[in-house]
Amino acid sequence: MDPLDIARWQFGITTVYHFLLVPLTLGLGPVVGLFHTLYVRSGDERWLRLTKFWGKLYLVNFALGVATGIVQEFQFGMAWSDYSRFVGDVFGAPLAMEGLLAFFVESTFLGLWIFGWNRLPKRLHLATLWAAVIGSWISAFFIIAANSWMQHPVGVDLVDGRPVLVDIWAVLTNNTALAAYSHTLLGAVSVAGAFLLGIAWYHLWRRRHDGIDTVDATGRVQPGSAPGIPGRDAADHSVWLRSLRIGAVVAIIGFGGVAVTGDLQAKLMFDQQPMKMAAAEAACETGSGFSVIAIGDLSSPDCSNVITLIQVPGVLGFLAKGDVNATVQGVSDLIPQYQQKYGTDVDYVPLMPVTYWGFRLMIGFGAIAAFASVVALWLTRKGTVPRSPWIMRLALFGILAPFGANAAGWVFTEMGRQPFVVAPNPNPSGVDGVYMFTAAAVSPGVTAGELLFSVITLTLVYAVLLVVEVAILVRYVRAGIPGAMPELVAPPDDPDDPTKRDVLAFAY
Amino acid sequence: MEILPTVWFIALAVLWTGFLLLEGFDFGVGMHLLVRARSEDERRVMLNTIGPVWDGNEVWLLVAGAGTFAAFPFWYASLFSTLYVPLVLVLLGLIFRAVAIEYRGKGASARWRRAWDWAIGLGSFLAAFGLGAGLALTTTGLPIDANGDRVGGPFVWLTPVAVLGGLAVVGFSLVHAATFLALKTDGPVRERAGRDVVRMAPIALLPLVGWVLVVQVNTGEPYTWALVVLAAVAAVGGWLAARRRLEGRAFLGFAAFLLLGAASIFAAVYPVVLPSTIDHAYDLTISNAASGDYTLGVMTVITGVALPFVLAYQAWSYWVFRKRLAAHHLPAAHEPAPAVRP
Numbered sequence: 063m064d065p066l067d068i069a070r071w072q073f074g075i076t077t078v079y080h081f082l083l084v085p086l087t088l089g090l091g092p093v094v095g096l097f098h099t100l101y102v103r104s105g106d107e108r109w110l111r112l113t114k115f116w117g118k119l120y121l122v123n124f125a126l127g128v129a130t131g132i133v134q135e136f137q138f139g140m141a142w143s144d145y146s147r148f149v150g151d152v153f154g155a156p157l158a159m160e161g162l163l164a165f166f167v168e169s170t171f172l173g174l175w176i177f178g179w180n181r182l183p184k185r186l187h188l189a190t191l192w193a194a195v196i197g198s199w200i201s202a203f204f205i206i207a208a209n210s211w212m213q214h215p216v217g218v219d220l221v222d223g224r225p226v227l228v229d230i231w232a233v234l235t236n237n238t239a240l241a242a243y244s245h246t247l248l249g250a251v252s253v254a255g256a257f258l259l260g261i262a263w264y265h266l267w268r269r270r271h272d273g274i275d276t277v278d279a280t281g282r283v284q285p286g287s288a289p290g291i292p293g294r295d296a297a298d299h300s301v302w303l304r305s306l307r308i309g310a311v312v313a314i315i316g317f318g319g320v321a322v323t324g325d326l327q328a329k330l331m332f333d334q335q336p337m338k339m340a341a342a343e344a345a346c347e348t349g350s351g352f353s354v355i356a357i358g359d360l361s362s363p364d365c366s367n368v369i370t371l372i373q374v375p376g377v378l379g380f381l382a383k384g385d386v387n388a389t390v391q392g393v394s395d396l397i398p399q400y401q402q403k404y405g406t407d408v409d410y411v412p413l414m415p416v417t418y419w420g421f422r423l424m425i426g427f428g429a430i431a432a433f434a435s436v437v438a439l440w441l442t443r444k445g446t447v448p449r450s451p452w453i454m455r456l457a458l459f460g461i462l463a464p465f466g467a468n469a470a471g472w473v474f475t476e477m478g479r480q481p482f483v484v485a486p487n488p489n490p491s492g493v494d495g496v497y498m499f500t501a502a503a504v505s506p507g508v509t510a511g512e513l514l515f516s517v518i519t520l521t522l523v524y525a526v527l528l529v530v531e532v533a534i535l536v537r538y539v540r541a542g543i544p545g546a547m548p549e550l551v552a553p554p555d556d557p558d559d560p561t562k563r564d565v566l567a568f569a570y
Numbered sequence: 571m572e573i574l575p576t577v578w579f580i581a582l583a584v585l586w587t588g589f590l591l592l593e594g595f596d597f598g599v600g601m602h603l604l605v606r607a608r609s610e611d612e613r614r615v616m617l618n619t620i621g622p623v624w625d626g627n628e629v630w631l632l633v634a635g636a637g638t639f640a641a642f643p644f645w646y647a648s649l650f651s652t653l654y655v656p657l658v659l660v661l662l663g664l665i666f667r668a669v670a671i672e673y674r675g676k677g678a679s680a681r682w683r684r685a686w687d688w689a690i691g692l693g694s695f696l697a698a699f700g701l702g703a704g705l706a707l708t709t710t711g712l713p714i715d716a717n718g719d720r721v722g723g724p725f726v727w728l729t730p731v732a733v734l735g736g737l738a739v740v741g742f743s744l745v746h747a748a749t750f751l752a753l754k755t756d757g758p759v760r761e762r763a764g765r766d767v768v769r770m771a772p773i774a775l776l777p778l779v780g781w782v783l784v785v786q787v788n789t790g791e792p793y794t795w796a797l798v799v800l801a802a803v804a805a806v807g808g809w810l811a812a813r814r815r816l817e818g819r820a821f822l823g824f825a826a827f828l829l830l831g832a833a834s835i836f837a838a839v840y841p842v843v844l845p846s847t848i849d850h851a852y853d854l855t856i857s858n859a860a861s862g863d864y865t866l867g868v869m870t871v872i873t874g875v876a877l878p879f880v881l882a883y884q885a886w887s888y889w890v891f892r893k894r895l896a897a898h899h900l901p902a903a904h905e906p907a908p909a910v911r912p
Contacts, residue, residue, distance in 0.1 A: 125672035129664065130665065132628075132665070135632055135635055135639075139651060140651055141651070141654075143647035144647070147647045149643075150639065150644065150647070151643065151862050154638075157640065158636040163876055166629045166880045166884075167883075169626040170623075170880075170887055171883070173621070174887050178622075226865075272910060272911035273911070290911070505647075507651055507715075508654050512654045512658075519662065520658075534676050534677075537676070540910070541908060542909035545907075548901070548902075566899050570674060
């Protein structure tokens, strides 16, 4: 096997996996921060319950995100040493800044938040959470800035065939980075929204199923309580209803924002990486029609066998340039241009089935989840959910949709950049001549055997940990609030013992 | 002398040493938890001494790695690709350790907890050993060609020096963690850790001394030898303090031993960051492996501004959790039960 292919699979697997965890961390963080803030401001115990419950799930997820993030930083040097040498002058800086300016803050203050209950003054304790959340958002910015430089290299001079950084500000304010960052964060927000919505739906359903909540003749909810089940009191109902509504609103905001920023990103991409967008559309010929469905021979996916079944005229031109009459260059017209600039012996068309369907899955999953959020708000307008177990299962299943959209989006944008690892785009503002083929980026000294060893081991370990992670999440979800607040089950035997409370209110 | 590459050589020495100093006791506590704790309470006491801080400490490794990438990309590329296999093991160790710390308390059965104890202990061992081996090898050399790529098979790095470096970090971590536990806990864990320091240090610190001496014999100079002497004094001082159960002084003594020992190594190898064992013409040095002055300048400003804050808030987090831990401080373990009508 070719080491290049194995190294690419490894990067793909580890990155997509890492990015299942990251958006939940990025999206859930501010939501937990909001709950905690409302608790500190109002003293309303229901906000405390929300903080503790969602905070618990946030932390379970955070751990695996951190663990898999280390792999990302190491594998540039391990598997892609020639890439690291080529881009080192530019690419390492944002990674190091991420650590120094963001990840230190995130990790240190999250530790303070986890163990700081009752130990730190309330407001200071709240501030530690916000420091960690803001740290995670800044962290994402530097990573996106580094990735965006690979899509649209700016801020460098070409010296002896190697990019040398001359303007860090240009790298950090790269228009590609700003668009991608907002798009990514809003995508993360929508993940958190669907997560809240699905899990809260389950609990409201459970309460009805267990006969705790009933509805009156008008369908309005009558919250009850079940003294036999810890935590299932009347406040519990309002906790879940708040979660559900906030989740739906957060998801709708997220999806709305994703559409706007996605459009912004696409317009930049039509300029900067025309081949990627043409491949996303399977647009072989120059034109302005948007392909809704196309089929082709997957065994030899190229322009000779793409058949567009449904096409909407003008939409592609509008997406690319805001003008229905604008034409967008097709793959067949772009190939000669790339060949003239970067050599004739390379296939410049990304794997079209992957880009085409990746793009559509991203938008499709996003749209489904957005629609579902609106429907959810309507269905729960009278204060609880329908008794149907199938709608409940659908709501839980819907948690996966925005995850799918995120993963599909990354697969699309990274695969669409091929065969380049650093994409050339002299127009409109990139630096001409700065590009690198993926085939030239892999570590020359590393054998296929080593890469196989790591890709197999990491994939197996990741698979096992995903099972464990989901099992733990499910356990805490089913337990409801008391899972994260043991004091609701059994009040501490000596709540006033200062020696005990003063040292640790929480322990592993 | 090239100023900015030298500044970054020093900065990376600080970052890598900071990582060894802080993660040293995290790794060590992980190993003590597996082999020295005698009950569930003791394991929890040990784990919670590093609970609030281990993740922040691990960032020192990430920043040291990313800083190496940013400041000396050719060093980063050659070292990390040459050490492919050991770094995979390090990554697996770090992954298992990180999730185990979080997951361990999420189940109550003895089997569940024991399984994650192994993940914490072995993960800490693998990470400490692999990173120690890698750091030792970058001070003594690897078979790299003119492009900086490895010549030879996947295990060409597996030399006596690699084992020495691995044992050096494992051994130091064990001693360092014992002094840390003696300082941070109360009760039986404190007692045992205090005895462990005295008994373990004379043997467990030998590999680190060995690594220091190998480097000094290769490329030492009078002032780096002076650092070695100071390091030895600090170690002996730490050991004597440990014998008299002066826990704070023992901790400072062994910490100073690490700082001085690491300083003697970095000072002795300067300006070479990765020697080639094939031909010294292929050596990576601060001149031929560094990023341009603009990049180094930007990174110097960022680090100069950020690092004092990092030190300040990390120090504050240690201050917040300064109290000694004992079994009676631990909230009872909690088993989440489904909230359903039976």
